[in-house]
Amino acid sequence: MIAFGTYDAARHPRTAVLVAGLRAHGVKVTELNRPLGFSTAERVRMLQQPWRLPALAARLLRCWAVLVGDAVRHRRAEGRPAAVLVGYLGHFDVLLARVLYPRSVVVLDHLVFAGDTAADRGAAGLRVRLLTGLDRLAVACADVVVTDTDEHRRMLPDPDKGVVVLVGAPDEWRAPRAPRAPRASRVEPAPSLVELVETRVSTSSTGEADGGLSVVFFGLFTPLQGAPVLAAALRDAVAAGAALRVTMVGTGQDLPRAREVLATTPGVTWHDWVEPGELPALVAAHDVCLGIFGDTPKGLRVVPNKVYQGLAAGCVVVTSDTPPQRRALGENVELVPVADAAALAAELVRLGDPAALAEARARSARGRDRIRPQVVSEPLVAELRRRDAL
Known part of the structure; x- marks a missing residue:
């Protein structure tokens, strides 16, 4: 299994908890991760303020370029993974994972709904609708969507895709x-x-x-x-x-x-x-x-x-x-x-x-x-x- 994306496990330990839990159950997990370096607040701010998006896009593309190389080398050495876990804040990363691993089970750790988070922090109107659309696109690219509560699972377009996993602590x-x-x-x-x-x-x-x-x-x-x-x-x-x-x-x-x-x-x-x-x-x-x-x-x-x-x-x-x-x-x-x-x-x-x-x-x-x-x-x-x- 691969843990894939641009997540930052030091700032956001959710993905680290999932990886540690899988390993504790005897699952071999290889991390292909190139942290983006933006905090949750910075990512939400960028999505709320469109003029900040070029900085996000430029850094994301640089990280993706390295991730593609990592994925190619891993495929040559280990073959196709049966499952790919896309780490926390992986709204964009799941798109790349779906392209790179079309026949693997793609798991999206969807701890945060972008539209819901933006609305909670005061955004409204078109921006929230666009972010909600991003949530839907990300979820559509995944085979399994991990949420932290049943309330969040029921927010999914297809709740049957959801698996509730408590956040836990490292x-x-x-x-x-x-x-x-x-x-x-x-x-x-x-x-x-x-x-x-x-x-x-x-x-x-x-x-x-x-x-x-x-x-x-x-x-x-x-x-x-x-x-x-x-x-x-x-x-x-x-x-x-x-x-x-x-x-x-x-x-x-x-x-x-x-x-x-x-x-x-x-x-x-x-x-x-x-x-x-x-x-x-x-x-x-x-x-x-x-x-x-x-x-x-x-x-x-x-x-x-x-x-x-x-x-x-x-x-x-x-x-x-x-x-x-x-x-x-x-x-x-x-x-x-x-x-x-x-x-x-x-x-x-x-x-x-x-x-x-x-x-x-x-x-x-x-x-x-x-x-x-x-x-x-x-x-x-x-x-x-x-x-x-x-």
Whole structure:
């Protein structure tokens, strides 16, 4: 089997989880991958702003030229692959895969619908229709389409093509190493990651260190994540007497509003960016990892990476009570009503109690093995075996 495309497994570990899961089931997977180098936000911005498309096209064609050479050499050495997995954000890559491998089972990891994502970030009209057309073209080129939730599977023109595979988390999130400290983006000094880890160790399972309960949020601050909601909840929890140490990581359209809400709240540290290899240790240094809280249509259909990653890193995960999140991990995460800052604040106050935090950690620990690559990839392995593609 080949994993094919221009995916970036460091920035977007979804494809890495699928590849690791397939290998754990004894599947030989050869990666033919030439990362494009654009983030998800940059790709969406390019698709929303047509004048940026030449830069995307030029880099894509360069990567494809190398991929064609890689494919030819692999075919000569190994023959035709039975199956080809096109990695995350492969809306264009699947077109090339279909041309290069017309008789192979082409699997598209369709974690993101371009039209749906653009609409969630404020686009409308013709641009959304064009991106929705791109989604349909990409899906038409695939024999099997992997989605992360049943809600997304039902969005496919032919839902029977879909296979639901939970996002999961790479195994490195289970044993994160202490990396270099990122630079904070506000004047007050930010604790280093080593200091955060030492603080986590000193709290043991009580959350009673000098700084109280430690909480982390990381993301792109898009509407589905509900950053203004969680910012209001953090502010109100502190105002209610909760002792919180909060780390906020990322940038995006809702960041200014979140900063405004938390401007006078003590104990909040901001990081614009943390390297992917450093993020697991940063998250693991906290008691609580926050998920998503927005009430956008897309927000009600997803289970985000951060929920799986926070769980794998040993945190208590607090996220919104949506059907896909309850179905996937409801027994192992703490659920609060969607877009309800008061409920989230109350939950954070509750978790400041050592007994409540210990109980939540026990629930979290019971879910860690359910999100390993080998486990979450089982539906895809079963489908490929059904098609005699393994």
